[in-house]
Amino acid sequence: MDIISLPESHKNDSNIRNSNKKFCLHELPTDVLLHIFKFSDLSTLFSLSCCCKRFYNIISDDSVWRTRSKVAVMTNQSSEDVIIRSSKFLNAKQKCRISVNWKLGSYVEKCFSTRIKFMPTLILEKNRLWMSKGENIHVFRRQGSFIHWKNPLFVLSNGHCKDICHFVKIGSLLLSGGRDGKICAWSEDTGHILFNKNCHGVSDVRSIDASNDIVVSGSRDSLLKVWRLKRTSLSEEPIAIYNVVNALWSLAIDPTTKNVCCGTTGLFIQESIKLLNLENGTVTSFPVKKGIAIFDIKWESPSTFLTCGYDSMLRLWDTRTNECVCSWMDPFDAAGYCLASDKCHSVLCGTAHNGRVQLWDIRMRLSVQSFFCKSPASSPVYSVTFDPCCMFAALDTSLNVLDFSGDLRTRNDYRSTWGG
Template structure:
């Protein structure tokens, strides 16, 4: 009798005695056994994995994942994330230093360079195409500092205080409309919008403005609703569009995180003990993540009005940006050496792994990480001079294990 002829109960009893590596080998050997092991065993083991977990099929992961992974593949890829095993690739080298911004979808990666926003297609054989599909811009030559894409709408802000809005429908991008929203002497840092309510927000080093958008004859008009004298470095609207959360570039009282009620306009000082916020993400209606100048990544709970989790950078470096996987994993980009830290919000006070890009003849990797994004297989890191892409779904990757920097580093 062949193993595939055994009934399901007996198969599962046999598999309960097998080691994990043996089960993975069986998955690769036979399609029927693969489906049985994948569904009945590995599906439960992989629900809460960092960056590869699938509990509730969180929307953040589903939106960004380029290729669907089977459960046994998720387990292997998650192991590579945890022990630092990957292959590194370099894209889009440019001599002029520029702090690029990234946005990732399942089929495309959007990246800024100078006054352009470029859209690159993701292929099945490699992380990205080397030629862009579209170059999105307007006549204004000022650099793009921040942009947001939600569904089919792209909203981008420039250094000079102007913003442009365009539609990306089925790969067809319209020309875009330019609107002057801040004075030329202001430095526009950040933008966001709530597509459902046509509510847009812009933040500069001088003030923050709330706008309501109306469309007539296919032309947009932005009406100023509120103005706040806050120099936000980063800001985000809540998922329901009722709250605006912002991080000040500096606050001498170490209360740099603020919340603004969009309906009433009331401003709240949140009890997060940080002097400057470089990046901010909204986890859900109760929790905010911040990457801070004071070398910490913080998790703030609105219900308790305090930081419920604080993770310090192991090298006392400021954290410039962060990305959330939708479940338990948070990636933070550091100021020095293009380093990325992986944190598990279930594990208090300690990082899980560190990722250091390799040094090259053209670039010594001393750049900050200006923006990062990821799916369950790839990590995209924007530096001064290029884009670094780490591929964790590899069997021949190089292991760079920095999970404990106080012991000897392992290379394989």
Template structure:
């Protein structure tokens, strides 16, 4: 409390007691900069005005170096809440809940898009959306996303769902409900797919990667699918991804045959431009991959590492090793500093900070001993993990 004596014009002494909370905003923010996070948290409970000021991003931006927040496109949370969730995530403080149970073991795939979580189960792709209390609940409407055989991997992009199938076909659903099937796209199962601006790529167990052009109009949606080219990649395709511009495709194989497990393809020139991972051991195939940007690629697989590749020099510039010598089945990056990776055993998900390579920031055990993590997704508050028998949610926004 600050006491001052103010002399008025009529020479009467007007004594006033000025509270700390009566100081101007800019003065208070200058004081906030001198305090630590614990003191700021205490000030939040003093009065409504201080609570409002300390809820603004301006009060917390100076502490950005203390927290590594998840970068998420749809995130509208205030900075204070992001920091709190980041602190919970790195300390392993979360609420674990069950989203779905499977009657038999399977290899589910998952995507998060526009506030909805999409999960494959056998020959269906099920949609989950936030209900009351922001809990994810299965959509009650009839689910039109069904295939003739089991789903392999799928993507949700540009208001489309594109899925591979065990019978070698490719299924495409548009926002308007139009369903297009590319029959016999491959003679064997279609293991991975991706799409961008009317370009569709698919990889198969037949050791080929195919590129298709989607023909469409503004009224009928997709009117046809034309095969543009086919690339032999040396072995069974397990993963692929398109660059952000859609001009390049990276493809990961089983690497039992061929020169390298990763092939880089130029779709405009319709040719292979390079191969990565020649130093991998035979059988150390690539199970998942993601472009960070046009020049950086993340991969993981049976060699028990996450690798970051600089495509300008075609070299691995950083790697993160699974400390229990387990394969990494899947990875998901926020494009900034955070990488989640799902291991082949113990239902284990590792959170890596790209600036630290010695050990993960945190590890989450969410399954039984033999439970692989086949797919991951996340939003600003939660991590979703698809295991062999269930889908789990870790909510880091809980208060402890």
């Protein structure tokens, strides 16, 4: 039998077929898939995790999400201030998922109503929510997004005889300023009032802040007063008094307790933002158009702070250059009443109309999202605070809680309104 020898090209056909074999994505090694997934956007990752069990298990690994979670909008938990008021600490994948809900406006809203109109202030903690209502401060037990509205833990009272304008918490001490010109302090542990001091006569204490043993108060009489805080009392007389010409509306002490920034009505002079150095008494002015009141101030770092006010602008200022380094215009041209920040890049701004809170990412020029809180009337948002899962907004007749933590399909997306 003769042996037929095949051509050389035919001998290599099987090798060619093997070399041309195409691998499917799901057949790639896990370490290769992990590397590929790091370059995928969030929507692609969520879609891939639904393809098969292997993809789901791989994408559930924190290493895929860790880098993204550190810069996620509203949920990064990179600041200690956010961590201490968070009801739970999220893993990397949860941070990215819930951040998408914030961006798309996917939430469940709960509304706790009152019959009397107030201008409340909020302070959020892990298990508690503090809220001023008239001349009292109510303390509610909190479980995630649920507030025990009808059964407050206790009520801080017997201090003011008129409405509280603003209050702050320093350690276990609550300090408040009211329309009666008084500064009052309560003990968090006992709920008892520690002192009740008439500090500004007939003028209301519109703003107050405290850090370490320093208390700063501002009022409509244009006087900024600096007080020494003792264990259970305030110094008999202020250790410093400054006349800022215009009525004071807001103030905040920086994280180093070296400077206090105050916002005024700006009626008589253009410099409605002033920076007072508490160590040497020097005052630096930041120019804003005349008549632009500054309603809220929040420090981002020892050298930068945010402001919002009557001109519908959110601004970032730098004390090293004494200039506004970036600004953002409200898409609906409404005044900003209050601010809340994660001290990273996410900012909430409560506005003057329709119970609206605007979400900003300071790395972007356009706003991220709008949240319209349910309200029987077109109420301003007087105070806003948040943790990664929930937003708490205080309107004149309600407390509105927006929960972003669920696997939600409903959307309240307004980005197309301003081209987002």
